[in-house]
Amino acid sequence: xxxxxxxxxxxxxxxxxxxxxxxxxxxxxxxxxxxxxxxxxxxxxxxxxxxxxxxxxxxxx
Ligand SMILES: [Zn+2]
Numbered sequence: 001x002x003x004x005x006x007x008x009x010x011x012x013x014x015x016x017x018x019x020x021x022x023x024x025x026x027x028x029x030x031x032x033x034x035x036x037x038x039x040x041x042x043x044x045x046x047x048x049x050x051x052x053x054x055x056x057x058x059x060x061x
Contacts (some may be wrong), residue, residue: 005031005041006048008013 002012004021011021021043024031031039 001038001042003037003038003041004043004045004048005038006044006051008038008041010046011041011043012044015039022046022049023053 001023001058002015002021004017009015009017011017022045023046024042026034028039031041
């Protein structure tokens, strides 16, 4: 599905999240094991991807 597997928001064309979506290469079993809220989602949106990488805090540049 073209949704973010963290927040469940649509990342389909026209959703506003299409451009910066990141494909999630894990299969659904892995996503469930990772306790994702929406394991049927094949993508992570930019916002959730940024929340995941909080080791690099702040803006790039
Ligand atoms: Zn998200």
